[in-house]
Amino acid sequence: MRALLPILFFFCVITTFSQTTISGTVVDNNNIPLPGANIIAVGTTQGSITDFDGKFSLTVDQAPPFNIEVSNVGFESQTFRITTNNQVLNVIMVEGTSLDEIVVSASRTPERIFESPVTVERYGLAQIKNTTAASFYGGLENLKGVDVNTNSLTFQSVNTRGFATFANTRFVQLVDGMDNSSPALNFVLGNLLGMTELDVHSIELLPGASSALYGANAFNGILFMTSKNPFDFPGISAYYKQGLTSQDAAGTNAFYDLGLRVAHKFSDKFAAKANFSYLKGTDWWAVSEEDVLNPGRDRSHPNYDGLNIYGDEVSTNIRGVGQALVAAGLIPAGAENLLPNSSVSRTGYAETALTDYNAESIKLDAALHYRPFANDFEVSYVGKVGLGTTIYQGANRYSIKDFFLQQHKIEVQNANFFVRGYITDEDAGDSYDTRFTAININRMWKSDQQWFGQYAGAFIQGTLGGLNPDQAHAIARQTADTGRYLPGTPEFQNAFDQVTTDPDLATGSQFQDASQLRHVDANYNLTHLTEDIAEIQVGGSFREYRLNSFGTIFTDFDGPISYKEYGVYTQIQKKLLEERLKLTGSLRYDKSELFEGNFSPRISAAYTAGASRSHNLRASVQTGFRYPTTQDLFIGLDAGRAILVGSAESNLxxxxxxxxxxxxxxxxxxxxxxxxxxxxxxxxxxxxxxxxxxxxxxxxxxIVKPEQVTAYEVGYRGRAGRVIVDLNAYYNEYQDFISNExxxxxxxxxxxxxxxxxxxxxxxxxxxxxxxxNSPAEVKSFGASIGLSSKVFGNYDLEGNYTFAEQDFDQSTAPDFRTAFNTPKHKVKLSFGNTEVYKNLGFNINYRWSDSYFWQATFADGQVPSFSVVDAQVNYKIPSWKSMIKAGATNIGGKDYFTAYGTGLIGQQYYVSLIFNNL
Known part of the structure; x- marks a missing residue:
C-alpha cells in the first residue's frame, strides 16, 4: 500500500484549467423522461447519467467546442455540438436498436457495443424490467451464448463456452469492480452477495478470454455488474414479490422477495445510498436414487450407491471382512469362502432427511460518495454484507446454513483513473457436508467394523441355512441395520445435531471457514494526454489470499495459509481510415509467488463498413490464463468417494x-x-x-501449474433491413489444462x-x-453464436439466438483425464414481447431449448437430458406512482428438469410483484 500512496497523490492533484458544464433533460418521443441515459464527452471517458426525471448535469475538463453523445438502451445515439459553457440541451430520443448501447468492459472505456473489438453482451435496465425470470439474475440465461446452471433457488452459476462446474473457476464476476467469488470455496457466489434488483444499473458480459485486461481466471468469460451512483440516481425505490414454487418432489411452496433502496444527494459534493433485500422460500429437492456406480441398478444391490443417498459411499470387500473375522477367531477358517469376493455398502440416508431445504438470502449494502471539487473526482466507500442459507454442490452436497460474507471497498476515481482496494471476508456459519452427516450418523450408531462384521456373519449363517445369494444379502443387511437411527426419531435428531456441529470429519460434518481475500487495482486512461497519438491505458493489481478453514477444508490445521499475486497491463487503441478501423493491442504480466510469471497479450481489429456505417466486422486473438485455485493447491479433504489433496509442494x-x-x-x-x-x-x-x-x-x-488458452475469434454486427444481426465464431486452444485425476x-x-x-x-x-x-492431452474447443432481432407487426420485439459449442478432445489419449466440458452442443433461445402493447401495458415471452449433454464433476458424472422451458410475464405501468405491477411464471406447463447432474430438479415458479419508483 505504501508504494501506491505516491501514485494516489499524483492522481488526486491532477486538474485541468478549462471546465465546461452542460445540463438538460432527455425524453422519448412521447415526452416521457428517460432515466439512465448516458451522456459522454466524445473522445473522453467523462460522462453522466440522467436521473429519474430524465435530467442530467455534466462537467467536462475541456473548453468548447467539443461533442457529446447521448445514448440509451433501445434508442438511437445522438451527437450534439457544445459551443458554450452552461449550455442547456433538451434531447428527444428516437427509438433505435441494441447496437447503440454503450459498454465499458470490452476496452475499459465507453464505446458503442456496435464498435466493440470483441464479443460482448449487455443486460440493461430495460431488459431487467422486462425479464420473465423471477429474479433479474436469472434473466441472464436468455442472453446469447450463456449457460446458467441452477444449484438451488438462491444460487445460480453463470458460464460461457463450456468447461465449468458450480465452482466455476474459469469465469469471473465483478460487482462494482469487486471479485464476487468465495476465497475458500472457489465458487462465484451468483447473486448471494451481489446487488438488489433496484440498484442494478447495467450488466455486461464478455464471453471468452479476457486476461489481457482483467488478469488471472478471466479465462472463459467475465461478468460485470454495475450499481447506480447516488449522485445520478437519488430517491427511494422498493419492490415486493410473492409467489409459489412447484416441484413434483417438494410440492407447492410459497416464496417472497422484497427490497428497498434509499439514495440521497445531499449536495454537489456528498451523496449516499443503502440497499436491503430479503428472500425466503423452499429449495428444489434433490431426490434421485440412480446408482452412481451403475446407472439402472436398483437399491437392492449389495453395493448400491445412490446419487442423492448419502452414507452408502462407505463400502468394503465383504470377503476381506470375513478374513479379518477369521484372523480374530470369530469365525472358523474357511467360512470366509462363503462370502462373495465383492463390495458391500452401508445403508444410506436420503438427502431429504439431511436438510430442511430452507432457502433464504439477506443482502445489505451501503455506500458513501464524496466529490470534494463538485466535479467527477470522487472518493467512495462501499460495504456489502450477504448472509443466508442455500445448497452448494461441489465435491459433495453442502447445506450452506447461515453463511456470512462481507466486502468493503474504498475507491478514488474520476473520468480518467481509478484506484480501488477491497477485502472479502467469509464465515461458513453453521454449514455442513450432507454426505459426511450421513456417514457419521451411521458410525455414531454403529462402527463400520461392527456393521460389516454383523453383515458378514449373517450372510454366512443365511447361506448355511440354504438361502440363495440375493436372500442372504437381504437378511444380512436387515440384521446389520437392526436398531438403526431412523429420520424423524429423537435418536436420529440428537445424532444429527451432534454431527453437524462437529468439524472433525472423522466424527462430524461441519466445515469452518474464515478465509479472506485482499485486492488492490488501479487503472489510468492517458487518452486526454495522448489523444493525438492513440488511446493508451495502464494499470495493475495486487491480491493476497489468507486461507483459514481450521483444517476442515485445507491443510491449515496449524494456522492460516497465505500467498500473493501481482499484475500490470497496458492497452493501446487507435482509430484509422476516417475512424472506420479500430486497432487494439493489450499486454498484461502476472506473477504469483507460487509460480513463474505469465504474459497475456491480446490484439484485435474492428472495421465499420458501408456508406451508412451499419456493418461492423471484427477479429481478435486473445490469450487467457488461470492460476490453480486455492483448493487445487491446498485442499486436504476426505470427500467420501475420494480424498482430495492439493498439489502445492508445501501441501503434499x-x-x-x-x-x-x-x-x-x-x-x-x-x-x-x-x-x-x-x-x-x-x-x-x-x-x-x-x-x-x-x-x-x-x-x-x-503437480499442478497455471493453465493457458489462446482464443481466436471473428464476429459481425450490423443491420440488414429491419433485422439486427450479431454473430461470432471462436476457436480455443488450451495448454496445461487443469483438471482432476x-x-x-x-x-x-x-x-x-x-x-x-x-x-x-x-x-x-x-x-x-x-x-x-495438468493434462498433456490436446484440448481444444470451438463454437459459434448468432443473434437476430427485429420489430414485427408494428411495435412487437422478436429476438432469437442459436449457440453451438463443441470440444475437440480424444479421450483415448488420456483415459484418466476429465475435461468437464459441461455444456450443450446446441442451444436455442427465443423472445417475443412488446413494452407498450396497449397504453402502459407490456408483456414478454421467452423460450429456451437445450440439447442433452454429459456432466462431469467431482460430485458425480451423468447425463443431463435435453429440456425446453417457456417463461412469460405481463406488466402494467402506473406513471403517476412511478410504479409497475408485474405477474409472471417460469417453466410454464413444462416438466421438472435439471441443468447439472445431482442437483434438485427445477420446477415451476409463479410470482406477482409491485415495483415502486423504479421506472
Whole structure:
C-alpha cells in the first residue's frame, strides 16, 4: 500500500484549467423522461447519467467546442455540438436498436457495443424490467451464448463456452469492480452477495478470454455488474414479490422477495445510498436414487450407491471382512469362502432427511460518495454484507446454513483513473457436508467394523441355512441395520445435531471457514494526454489470499495459509481510415509467488463498413490464463468417494492420514494401520483406468501449474433491413489444462514392485485420491453464436439466438483425464414481447431449448437430458406512482428438469410483484 500512496497523490492533484458544464433533460418521443441515459464527452471517458426525471448535469475538463453523445438502451445515439459553457440541451430520443448501447468492459472505456473489438453482451435496465425470470439474475440465461446452471433457488452459476462446474473457476464476476467469488470455496457466489434488483444499473458480459485486461481466471468469460451512483440516481425505490414454487418432489411452496433502496444527494459534493433485500422460500429437492456406480441398478444391490443417498459411499470387500473375522477367531477358517469376493455398502440416508431445504438470502449494502471539487473526482466507500442459507454442490452436497460474507471497498476515481482496494471476508456459519452427516450418523450408531462384521456373519449363517445369494444379502443387511437411527426419531435428531456441529470429519460434518481475500487495482486512461497519438491505458493489481478453514477444508490445521499475486497491463487503441478501423493491442504480466510469471497479450481489429456505417466486422486473438485455485493447491479433504489433496509442494506432506489394514495387510506389514501422506497420490499411485482395465500401472501425476488458452475469434454486427444481426465464431486452444485425476494409492508396497502394491489392491488395502494436475492431452474447443432481432407487426420485439459449442478432445489419449466440458452442443433461445402493447401495458415471452449433454464433476458424472422451458410475464405501468405491477411464471406447463447432474430438479415458479419508483 505504501508504494501506491505516491501514485494516489499524483492522481488526486491532477486538474485541468478549462471546465465546461452542460445540463438538460432527455425524453422519448412521447415526452416521457428517460432515466439512465448516458451522456459522454466524445473522445473522453467523462460522462453522466440522467436521473429519474430524465435530467442530467455534466462537467467536462475541456473548453468548447467539443461533442457529446447521448445514448440509451433501445434508442438511437445522438451527437450534439457544445459551443458554450452552461449550455442547456433538451434531447428527444428516437427509438433505435441494441447496437447503440454503450459498454465499458470490452476496452475499459465507453464505446458503442456496435464498435466493440470483441464479443460482448449487455443486460440493461430495460431488459431487467422486462425479464420473465423471477429474479433479474436469472434473466441472464436468455442472453446469447450463456449457460446458467441452477444449484438451488438462491444460487445460480453463470458460464460461457463450456468447461465449468458450480465452482466455476474459469469465469469471473465483478460487482462494482469487486471479485464476487468465495476465497475458500472457489465458487462465484451468483447473486448471494451481489446487488438488489433496484440498484442494478447495467450488466455486461464478455464471453471468452479476457486476461489481457482483467488478469488471472478471466479465462472463459467475465461478468460485470454495475450499481447506480447516488449522485445520478437519488430517491427511494422498493419492490415486493410473492409467489409459489412447484416441484413434483417438494410440492407447492410459497416464496417472497422484497427490497428497498434509499439514495440521497445531499449536495454537489456528498451523496449516499443503502440497499436491503430479503428472500425466503423452499429449495428444489434433490431426490434421485440412480446408482452412481451403475446407472439402472436398483437399491437392492449389495453395493448400491445412490446419487442423492448419502452414507452408502462407505463400502468394503465383504470377503476381506470375513478374513479379518477369521484372523480374530470369530469365525472358523474357511467360512470366509462363503462370502462373495465383492463390495458391500452401508445403508444410506436420503438427502431429504439431511436438510430442511430452507432457502433464504439477506443482502445489505451501503455506500458513501464524496466529490470534494463538485466535479467527477470522487472518493467512495462501499460495504456489502450477504448472509443466508442455500445448497452448494461441489465435491459433495453442502447445506450452506447461515453463511456470512462481507466486502468493503474504498475507491478514488474520476473520468480518467481509478484506484480501488477491497477485502472479502467469509464465515461458513453453521454449514455442513450432507454426505459426511450421513456417514457419521451411521458410525455414531454403529462402527463400520461392527456393521460389516454383523453383515458378514449373517450372510454366512443365511447361506448355511440354504438361502440363495440375493436372500442372504437381504437378511444380512436387515440384521446389520437392526436398531438403526431412523429420520424423524429423537435418536436420529440428537445424532444429527451432534454431527453437524462437529468439524472433525472423522466424527462430524461441519466445515469452518474464515478465509479472506485482499485486492488492490488501479487503472489510468492517458487518452486526454495522448489523444493525438492513440488511446493508451495502464494499470495493475495486487491480491493476497489468507486461507483459514481450521483444517476442515485445507491443510491449515496449524494456522492460516497465505500467498500473493501481482499484475500490470497496458492497452493501446487507435482509430484509422476516417475512424472506420479500430486497432487494439493489450499486454498484461502476472506473477504469483507460487509460480513463474505469465504474459497475456491480446490484439484485435474492428472495421465499420458501408456508406451508412451499419456493418461492423471484427477479429481478435486473445490469450487467457488461470492460476490453480486455492483448493487445487491446498485442499486436504476426505470427500467420501475420494480424498482430495492439493498439489502445492508445501501441501503434499501436510496431508497425513492413518488407515486400517485388512487382516492380510496387517500380517504383511506387521501393523494394523498404515499412515499415508498426500505426496503418495502424486508419487506412488496406480491410475484408476489401468486398474479398472485389469492391468495396473503407475499414475505418474505431475503437480499442478497455471493453465493457458489462446482464443481466436471473428464476429459481425450490423443491420440488414429491419433485422439486427450479431454473430461470432471462436476457436480455443488450451495448454496445461487443469483438471482432476483420480488415482488409487496402495497402503503398502511401491507401485511398480509387482508384489506388495498389487497385493494391496487385491486385498482392498488402498484408497482413492483425487489429484490436481495438468493434462498433456490436446484440448481444444470451438463454437459459434448468432443473434437476430427485429420489430414485427408494428411495435412487437422478436429476438432469437442459436449457440453451438463443441470440444475437440480424444479421450483415448488420456483415459484418466476429465475435461468437464459441461455444456450443450446446441442451444436455442427465443423472445417475443412488446413494452407498450396497449397504453402502459407490456408483456414478454421467452423460450429456451437445450440439447442433452454429459456432466462431469467431482460430485458425480451423468447425463443431463435435453429440456425446453417457456417463461412469460405481463406488466402494467402506473406513471403517476412511478410504479409497475408485474405477474409472471417460469417453466410454464413444462416438466421438472435439471441443468447439472445431482442437483434438485427445477420446477415451476409463479410470482406477482409491485415495483415502486423504479421506472
Amino acid at each position: 506432506d501436510r496431508d497425513r492420514r492413518t488407515f486400517p489394514l485388512s487382516g492380510t495387510g496387517a500380517t504383511v506389514t506387521g501393523s494394523p494401520t498404515a499412515t499415508i501422506t498426500g505426496r503418495a497420490a502424486y508419487e506412488n499411485a496406480f491410475s484408476l483406468n489401468s486398474v479398472q482395465s485389469g492391468a495396473p500401472a503407475a499414475a505418474n501425476v505431475e 483420480t488415482v488409487l494409492v496402495p497402503l503398502y508396497g511401491t507401485v511398480g514392485d509387482n508384489s506388495l502394491s498389487l497385493l494391496a489392491l487385491q486385498q482392498g488395502d488402498f484408497r482413492a485420491y483425487q489429484t490436481y494436475t
